[in-house]
Amino acid sequence: MSAIGIERMNYIALNARDPEAAAKFASDRLGFRLEHAAPDGTHYLSAHGVDRYSLVYKPGDTLAMHHVSYLVTDEHALEQAAQRVAAAGVEVERHLEPEWESKPAVRFTTPGGHRIELTTGIHTDIPVAHLIEAPKGGGPTPVAPDHVGIGTPNFEAEEKFMAGVLGQLHSSRILAPDGLYVMAFMRSPGRYLYHDVVLVRTPIANLHHLQFSMKNVDQFYSTAEALRANDVDIAWGPLRHGPGHNIAMYFRDLEGYWFEYSVEEEIILHDPTYIPRTWSVADPKAVDEWGGPQPPAGIGPPPPADALLGADLNETFGVENAPK
Ligand SMILES: [Fe+2]
Numbered sequence: 001m002s003a004i005g006i007e008r009m010n011y012i013a014l015n016a017r018d019p020e021a022a023a024k025f026a027s028d029r030l031g032f033r034l035e036h037a038a039p040d041g042t043h044y045l046s047a048h049g050v051d052r053y054s055l056v057y058k059p060g061d062t063l064a065m066h067h068v069s070y071l072v073t074d075e076h077a078l079e080q081a082a083q084r085v086a087a088a089g090v091e092v093e094r095h096l097e098p099e100w101e102s103k104p105a106v107r108f109t110t111p112g113g114h115r116i117e118l119t120t121g122i123h124t125d126i127p128v129a130h131l132i133e134a135p136k137g138g139g140p141t142p143v144a145p146d147h148v149g150i151g152t153p154n155f156e157a158e159e160k161f162m163a164g165v166l167g168q169l170h171s172s173r174i175l176a177p178d179g180l181y182v183m184a185f186m187r188s189p190g191r192y193l194y195h196d197v198v199l200v201r202t203p204i205a206n207l208h209h210l211q212f213s214m215k216n217v218d219q220f221y222s223t224a225e226a227l228r229a230n231d232v233d234i235a236w237g238p239l240r241h242g243p244g245h246n247i248a249m250y251f252r253d254l255e256g257y258w259f260e261y262s263v264e265e266e267i268i269l270h271d272p273t274y275i276p277r278t279w280s281v282a283d284p285k286a287v288d289e290w291g292g293p294q295p296p297a298g299i300g301p302p303p304p305a306d307a308l309l310g311a312d313l314n315e316t317f318g319v320e321n322a323p324k
Contacts, residue, residue, distance in 0.1 A: 148207070175281065
């Protein structure tokens, strides 16, 4: 099936118990800038890329992704995409309360229960972190979100929807010994980035992690120093992932969501000759080519399904252990 016209990730909107405090934490410590606080309590923050905003906190008691926004090529592509999603039997919401300074958008819910928005915005020929000049002025410098990791127990249905309806291509998958895939890294055709969504097999639908790219390795390490200086606990990394080959570090925001800051993600210049790779969950290089420590509970590739029996699922995959 042909591509649906997704160009890149736009922004992510997160539920927050205290959006104002979460936005202050992100602007004081994580390198974002508060752009707008709406009357309904939604806070919009920009990163160091080209978009009006990249991170949004919305009032909500349930810790979950509110929605993730992707850009499509133009309004014609948006209409085509909406029709295609609807033709797949998925309800498409067309007349939305507009987000601040947003273009017309459509939203729908994936089989795994995740809300996706498609809209139009700033077209870039290449990934944003490659396009811009290096941010100046010190502090953490997240540039743009390139992918989001979404967890679902309904892994196969989610994967089928991403590939068959949204036109995502596989870059790689991670396979557990029981023969089930536990992660799938998927990209938009012709857009170079290794992944703009990662599917994770989880016992309950959740936001596994969200990611922002850095401009270059110098900025990545200066960002790590700045985060530490801001008393942000880098709980995992720096490390080098196998899938995507990106250098990455993970920490939590005020609400407890796992953020990944990464750099040097593999790019795919020519889709027709790229062969997706399968990693074994038993291969330590899948998680970290540098052989560092295992990820903390709640982040990284999940264990094989049988290891989950008896586990405290909130402990393992939730965000309840938020820093205070
Ligand atoms: Fe990631």
